[in-house]
C-alpha cells in the first residue's frame with residue numbers, strides 16, 4: 001500500500017496538539033533532509049513543536065530519524081571504550097579544551113565531535129582554530145587513526161553526519177525555536193549517536209546564559225537525553241551545571257584557549273577546574289578505568305599536576321595541523337589591539353550577572369557570528385576579574401575588554417555594565433554542580 005503524506009497535514013496535526021506517528025516523523029525528517037520539504041514548512045513545524053511539545057516517544061523517534069539521516073560512524077576499529085562529551089552551550093564554556101586532553105592523558109580514547117559557536121554561546125571548533133593551522137575538517141580515517149595513535153581527535157559535524165540536525169539547527173537558530181526540550185534533546189543526541197562513541201557524558205547548563213533558564217527544565221532535558229542514550233546502548237551520564245554567570249573568567253575564543261592552557265598548567269579558575277574534574281571523573285568511570293568517581297578524580301588531578309594533560313593538548317593540536325608550540329607559548333595566540341578596563345560604578349557585592357548578555361558583548365566585539373557567513377575575530381572578548389558574591393569597591397576593575405574596533409568596544413562596554421546588579425549586603429556564591437542524572 002502506498003501511503004501518501006502531506007507536510008501541511010502534519011503541521012496542522014501538531015499545531016492542534018496531537019502526537020505525530022513514527023512514520024510521520026520519518027517522512028518529515030527524510031523529506032527535509034532531501035530538500036523536498038521547504039524551510040518555510042519546517043519552520044512552521046518547529047514553531048508548532050515549540051508550543052505544543054513532543055512526548056517521549058516522538059522525541060525518541062525524531063532523534064533516531066535525525067541520527068540515521070546520514071552516515072553512522074563505526075568506531076569499532078578504535079581500541080577501548082570511546083567516550084564523547086557534549087555541552088548544551090554556555091558563555092565562557094571552554095571545558096572541552098581542557099577536559100579532553102585530561103581524559104586522553106589517562107589512556108582513554110577520546111573521539112569527539114564538536115560544533116561552532118551558536119547565538120550568544122561559543123563553540124569548541126572556533127576556539128581551537130586560535131591555534132594557527134589547526135583543522136577539525138579531518139577525514140573519518142584520519143579521525144580514527146589519530147584516536148588510535150595519540151588517544152584523542154576532535155572533528156566537526158560533516159555534511160554526512162546527522163545532516164537533518166545540521167539543517168534544522170540552522171533553521172531553529174533564526175526562527176526563535178532553539179530552546180525547546182525535545183528539539184534540543186534530539187539535536188544533541190542524534191549527533192552523538194551518529195558520531196559513534198560508546199559512552200557519552202553530557203553537561204546540561206542552566207541559568208541566564210543557558211538555553212534552559214530554569215533548573216527544573218534542565219533536569220527534564222537531562223533525563224530525556226540520558227534515556228535516549230542509554231536506550232540506544234550508549235552509557236550516558238548528565239551533569240547539570242550552573243550557567244547563571246560565565247564559566248571561569250575568560251569569554252572569547254583565544255582568551256578562553258589561554259585560560260584552558262593555564263588550567264592544564266594547574267592555574268585554572270576554581271569553578272572551571274571543578275567542572276572539568278566532575279565531568280572528567282564520569283568520563284573515566286564510563287570508560288571503565290575505575291568504578292569510583294573519587295578515584296577517577298584523583299587520577300585527573302595527577303595529570304594536571306605532572307603536566308601530561310598539557311603535553312597531550314600539544315600532541316593533539318599538532319596532530320590536527322596546529323602550531324603546538326602555542327600551547328607552551330600562548331602569548332603567540334591571537335591578541336586584540338585595544339585592551340580596556342571596565343570598573344565598578346559602586347561599592348558592593350555582585351548580586352547577579354545576566355550571563356547571556358556577556359556572551360552578546362563578546363559577539364558584538366566580533367567573537368561570534370551575527371549571520372551564518374560572518375567571520376569570527378578570534379582575539380576579542382572579555383576577561384572578568386570578579387564573579388557573583390565577590391565584593392568590589394567603586395572604581396575597582398570588574399573586567400578587561402579586548403577589542404579591535406573602538407566603536408564595538410564602546411557598545412560592548414555599555415552593555416556589559418548593564419548586565420551587572422550589586423547589593424549592599426553579602427551575596428551567596430553560586431553552586432556549580434546542581435546534580436547528576438544517570439537514568
Ligand code: URA
Pocket residue numbers: 087088089115169178183184185187188211
Ligand atoms: N546544542 C546542540 O547541539 N543542539 C541544540 O539544540 C542546543 C545545543
